[in-house]
Amino acid sequence: MGDFLISGTAADGCLRIIGAETTAAVNRAQSIHHAAPTAAAALGRVLTGAILMAKELKNDADRLTLQVKGRGPIGGITAVSRISTRNGAAGNLDGIFVKGYAENPYADLPLRASDGKLDVGGIVGKGFLSVILDLGLKEPYTGSVPLLSGEIAEDLSYYYAVSKQVPAAVSFGVLIDRDLSIRKAGGFLLQLLPGAPDKLITELEARISSMPSVTTLLNAGASMENILEDIAAGYAPDLSSKIPCAYSCDCSRTRMEQALCSIGKEELRRILEEDHGAEICCHFCGMKYQFSEKELESLL
Template identity: 45%
Template sequence: MADYLVKALAYDGVVRAYAVNATETVAEAQRRHETWHTASAALGRSLVGGLLLGATLKGEDKLTVKIMGDGPAGAIIVDSNAKGEVKGYIQNPKVALPLNAQGKLDVRGAVGTQGLFTVIKDLGLKEPFTGQTPIVSGELGEDFTYYLASSEQVPSAVGLSVLVNPDDTIQTAGGFMIQIMPGASDEIITRLEQKLASLPRVSSLLADGMTPEQILETILDDTTIFYLETMPVQFKCDCSKEKFGSALITLGTSELNEMIEEDHGAETVCSFCGNKYHFSEQDLHELVQEIEGKKD
């Protein structure tokens, strides 16, 4: 089944709800970055969280999530947009820690419990919106939840889950985001808290064959759900040789000439997707000419 995300309203519009099956999206990231199991779970949860935040955007808006913890995984960077496209990477993909006390993958151990959680939103304005909160858990679902409550003032519950096979490949990955709007009663909030406390992990529900709609129906089972949109999601990188060429130009003529003389070319690698772009001596000469042409 292809990956997709659903957006919905419940309890007469005072609850916004999102759920996503991102299994193939996270599997694509695992293959490209060759992540080991704990890193797979950490990067996978971050990608799912990025998709859920991206689902709140409109049009050409996009955002970046930066998770800079003190654990062995290092930095995790995720870009997403309003179209269900996401890309991301983890600084140290080869992290495989022993299981935690609950017998689960130790994402907190990989990410760390100290550091910063930053969201940068490009909403087409002069300046991007930046929100930053401390890492409060390292499990990431709680960190997305804390960011939304403290930086965006939206009380939310975010669940992120990745089931990793023994060979490091992805069995299932997905998540949900429930947001409380003004006007929600204490009774509704208590009911949701009770439901979420007893909810199995999303990756287990997906492994049992449940759809994003059925996951929301499990959480919101005593109210009418209005589905607003169903949106395909995918791992998609917008890198290109042209973009890397523009980046190389910023190095200046002396450094480009050094590459020509010493290395007889250059190879660039995209951090987000691992694609490689080769620049021949001729390519580099053309970039030098482009710089010199701008000077004239």
């Protein structure tokens, strides 16, 4: 079975529950970018976060960008999610797509001495987490918070608390296999809705902290439905929506032409004079686009 996002509510509609299995998407990203283990784990967590947050999108043209810009060896990490809807109708969500890249996917660090786990916080470093939500309005919504740990999940939870003023519990995981492929990846996001008692998120966080990691559970055979139902046990969870998701880049020759135009006519003339053509490589999928001298001239 491929990747999917599952969502619903609990606690009489006071709690939104979103979970996603993202193993195939993270594997695809690692394959494209040839990411080292620690970099793959960091990139995979950001990709998973962008998939979970895609529930905020309403239309096919909407985009959500999750950026982590730290001063660690990996540099910046960017993931962009979009949706497809049945007949283009808002609310009829039938697919989620994500793409992403890291500035230095070859970055790697030794396992943490404290627990033997991948040092995602170390490879990310200190910096900022930003969310850009483009819903086709005059200006996109942008929110940014300092990174608390660089472990991504804790940082995203902090973003919801500070920028969105919504208490949330977030957990991500990427399990690297012995052959360096992605064995399991996934995560979940729990959000309090209006009317929820403040103690609810505290109770859920305590329950989550006592559980094995999300990838440990997935690797042991638990489904994301099982995990979410266990977390919300006693609060009558209703997981009513299940949507496929996948890694997919929507780059095109037209978009690359627009990128060339955006650098300005002076820079285009310089490229023409010095290189007599151009090659642009997509950051997200590695696709290369060749532009001849004549094609560049037509852009002036």
